[in-house]
Amino acid sequence: MALLKLGMVGGGQGAFIGGVHRMASRLDGCFELVAGxxxxxxxxAHASAEILGVSADRSYADYREMATAEAARPDGIDAVxxxxxxxxxxxxxxxxxxxxxxxxxxxxxxxxLAQARSLMLAAEASKGHFFLTHNYTGYPMIRQAQQMVSEGALGNIRIVEANYLxxxxxxxxxxxxxxAAWRTDPAQSGGGAIGDIGTHAYNLACFVTGLRTTRLNATLQAHVAGRTVDDDARVTLQFDGGARGHIWASQVAVGNENNLTLAIYGTKGSIKWAQENPNILLFTKLGDAPQMITRGGVAAHPSAAAVTRIPAGHPEGYLEAFATLYREAAEVIAANSEPTRKSAVIGIKQGLDGMRFVDACQRSSDDGGAWIAL
Ligand SMILES: NC(=O)c1ccc[n+]([C@@H]2O[C@H](COP(=O)([O-])OP(=O)(O)OC[C@H]3O[C@@H](n4cnc5c(N)ncnc54)[C@H](O)[C@@H]3O)[C@@H](O)[C@H]2O)c1
Structure with a gap:
């Protein structure tokens, strides 16, 4: 695959996730950063470009100027x-x-949600693809879990528990x-824990189970005095087909760093996964002892093998999972194809679904925890 030219908006000196995106985009040799x-x-912005080796003529003070200028260049960026x-x-x-x-x-x-709807229309009118980096979907054991659920290893799903603490x-x-400053400002974040990490838990639960939410109720709370966004969120989900789900997203749960966990219980078995120990998936068949599934034995785990880079036992983690999303985006861009229905690529549809989730949680909480149809 030819190296794709990447631009970036945000991610300058002192920023957090931009650096992670840069590392992830390079890991499989799919992208080179040329503009920002x-x-x-x-x-x-310009000082950051210099440090990152981006030439001065492709360092922009404004993203609108960047979009126009890059589109006009014969060697303009393939993705931002x-x-x-x-x-x-x-x-x-x-x-x-x-x-x-x-x-x-x-x-x-x-x-x-209004911004999400507007973006949906813009994406439909564009020849460009839209990818959303819900990076936890890139872990090999999450792909394995998704495969097992779709193959019926758990039977009919009854209970889904996704917590991000x-x-x-x-x-x-x-x-x-x-x-912290922009995350606790509702005008910039749109919501607190529910938008920042609740959306990850929700996306992960939907990605692995393939279930559609029909309604939810939520209680959002701000525990820190003076805070105007939630820092703790409890959500009950009702899925199509009768399964129930719970999400707990909290940024005030003392003793937790990035404690994202997923547990799915079906009529025939269950799976459990924890982001802080991501190379292990626990599978229990009803009546049997729990079984530890790892990236070893990859032939038996084709969906995990497809996103594994190094031999099992050598830990893979956050950066590799992020890189998987970049590689899969590059494959779609290079082929100029629509992601297939079975593709793992997360895009505009899941993004809109995530914002519907946040909006419904906020409305439910404002209404004393009432059920809201989705
Ligand atoms: N997927 C994940 O695991 C994950 C983790 C952390 C953050 N995020 C998301 O990434 C985004 C950034 O989060 P962060 O923690 O890196 O924030 P940050 O505050 O560290 O970085 C934000 C960057 O955006 C820049 N910026 C602001 N306005 C700009 C503009 N008009 N033009 C160009 N740049 C501008 C800032 O200067 C800064 O460089 C958020 O949407 C957050 O939800 C995702």
Whole structure:
């Protein structure tokens, strides 16, 4: 596959996830970074470009200018990564899609449901593809879990438990903590724990089970004094076909770092997975002892093998899972194909679904935990 040219919006000096995207995009040799509008502040944007080896003529102070200029170049970018705060995802993605440039955007897709609907229309009108980096779907054992559920190893799904627990917002953050500042500002984030990490848990549950949510109820709470977004969210999901689900997303659960877990219980068996120990999937067949599935024996686990890079026993983790999403996006872009129905690629549809989830949780909580149809 020819090396694809990548641009980036956000991810400048002092930013968090932009650096992860850069590493992930390079891991399988699919992309090279050639352009960027790396920060809201022009001086920081250009300084970041210099450090990253991006030439001055492709370092932009404004993403709109970048979209137009890159589209006009014969060697313009094939895709742009969007790694800014949430409220900018929609406008930035629309600017690049309007130029038929492929978009790789971090989650949640937007800050509001209205923005998500607008972006959906922009994506439909564009020749560019839209990819959403719900990176936890890239882990080999998650692909394995998805395969086992679809092959019926668990029987009919009854219960889905997806929790994402952190503690880094347990107190009012220091004023210079940029990541915390925009996340706790509803205008920039669109929501607190529910949007930031609840969407990951929800997406993961839907990705592995293939179930569709019919209704939900939620209680969102802000535990830290003065906070105007939720920092703790409890959600009950009703799925098509009768299964029940629960999501607990918290950023004030002391003792938890990135404790994302998924457990699925069916009529014939169950699976359990934990992001902090991601190379192991526990499978229990009804009546048997729990069985540990690893990346070893890859022939027996084709969906896990397809996204495994090194021999089992050598840990693979967050960066590799992220890189899998970049590789799969590159394959779609290079083939200029639509992701097939069976593809693992997460796109605009799942992004819109995620924002419907957030919106419904917020409305339910505002209405005292009432059931909301989706
Ligand atoms: N998938 C994951 O696991 C994961 C993890 C962390 C963050 N994220 C998502 O990534 C995004 C960024 O989060 P972060 O923690 O890296 O935030 P951050 O505050 O560290 O970085 C945001 C960057 O965006 C830049 N920016 C702001 N406005 C801009 C503009 N108009 N033009 C260009 N750049 C601009 C800032 O200067 C900064 O460089 C968020 O949407 C977040 O939800 C995803």
């Amino acid at each position: 509008a790396f920060a809201s502040d022009p001086a920081r 990564s969007i790694v800014t705060p949430n409220h900018l995802h929609g406008p930035i993605a629309e600017a690049f899609l309007a130029q038929d440039i492929n978009v790789i955007c971090d989650k949640p897709m937007t800050a509001t 952190q503690d880094w917002l347990s107190e009012a953050p220091a004023p210079d903590n940029k990541q």
